Amino acid sequence: MWLEASRIMLQLRSLQKVRCGILTVEIEHVDADTLEKLEQRGVDCEPKASTIRIIQDKYSQKVHFSRHGIPLPEFMQIDDLESANRAGELFGYPLMIKSKRLAYDGRGNAVAKSPEVLSSAVTALGGYERGLYVEKWAPFIKELAVIVARGRDGSILCYPVVETIHKDNICHIVKAPADVPWKVRKLATEVAREAVSSLEGAGVFAVELFLTEDGQILLNEVAPRPHNSGHHTIESCYTSQFEQHLRAVVGLPLGDPSMKTPAAIMYNMLGEDEGERGFQLAHQLIRRALSIPGAAVHWYDKPEMRKQRKMGHITIIGPSMGIVEARLNAMLTEESLESQTAVQPRVGIIMGSDSDLPVMKEAAKILNMFNVPYEVRIVSAHRTPDVMFKYAKSASERGVQIIIAGAGGAAHLPGMIASLTPLPVIGVPVRASVMDGLDSLLSIVQMPRGVPVATVAVNNATNAGLLAVRMLGVADVDLQARMSQYQEGTRDEVVAKAEKLEQVGWESYSNS
Ligand SMILES: Nc1cncn1[C@@H]1O[C@H](COP(=O)(O)O)[C@@H](O)[C@H]1O
16 A cells, blocks of 8 residues: 555656645646556545645635634624624724635735725625625734645654745746744744644645734735645656645655755746747746756646736755845846855955955865855954944855955954844954964953854864865765865875975975
8 A cells, every 4th residue: 555655656756737625636647547556555635624625715714724823914804884893993994805716826815994985895806695704914024934744644744934026916027945033934834733633634734924023923824735835846846745645645754844955936927928929938937947056947837828827837946045046137127146145155254454365265165275255355353343233244145155254453353243134253363463363362262151253273273164065064065075185185185294394304304
């Protein structure tokens, strides 16, 4: 049974497009035979009554979640103008009016900015008969989403929290991971996990959330299926949401949901125009995407092109969010990628003054030797504190992975930089004109607990460069192999010198 299940899963995995609901495997381009086999193998191909109610009726979904104590915007059902007005008085305006059923991609939602426009907003949604409810306006600063996988045995795994950026109520861009503090990511994951734990069924669920200004996470809704906010996982995670869904439904162990690349952006290709013109515009974008590093194009091959219709998506992955954003801009603006990402340094070499350059250039020489891209800047903690602040804050976003900071005298630069960035900082005490560099050494090495600076010997920027290469080597097998080679080289040099000393004796060795 197990082998058969994995065989079916592998067969299904190779399919381009799989659409599933909870315990529903609705697969396009798959012969009835495979579906029959799934059923034979115990996969329910019909949704369960208890879960379908939650899927189809969003009001019931909200009632369900509020009963389970999941944080939600306040909501209530409206059946006529009287109850709608009552809701307006209770929640205030703007008031979010939602259709209970068939609401997706911005459809089935309307905003009433004042009591006067309540009726027209309701009419636009198809009237009270359609089944409506209202929600208190959630003053969110970001929309987040978490794909949660739940196995047949109830095991649960969460994908990284993403930020979804909407345009005209339609998902436009998904950024993975979301640029929010760690504690917000943790809270969002907890809320998503709780919401899915309260449901029945196996599969992947997309949990859409609001982040409010005061750091609260509110649940917006749960889509019980693979979702647009999880498309990036195809390229960016060890297990894509589609494979995960099949694993969950078939009853196999869930796969690793973590990201295998530091950053990803999913861009939805929406129809820009009707018909042929729309196809031409989409194909121009695809052409540009094909020249962008890390970009993967997914075209859904829908027969008809309509304005604002999702026709496909493009996922771009890369070593940092800043770099992925630059790639996206290059794709959308037709500017050359070089002008957007002229330098993609992995190491930043900074120093307090140009007088430090004769020492600090040795770090650059090492990075040259190992072909590690770097940038060199003069940033003074005392003379240009604002530049220092900006540099430290933007470094990680721009793809810098390690900062080597050198300074002399009251050498506060490495420590201050370390306090402003989560990146590792290597400090180089530069010997200034007095005290033989002891002042610089102590200023850099005596950091308070909680803010580490890896301090090398006075004036030894060579070691700072080598340490940076070793750090990068942890996740770069090529670089690590080259480091071993370098170490062998230094060893051979010493052995050769020792042999020579033995052969010629110390006197002629010192004179040579
Ligand atoms: N501590 C400090 C703050 N800003 C610059 N420095 C350091 O002061 C020393 C002397 O700098 P200058 O030669 O520009 O006077 C340099 O080592 C430089 O890193």
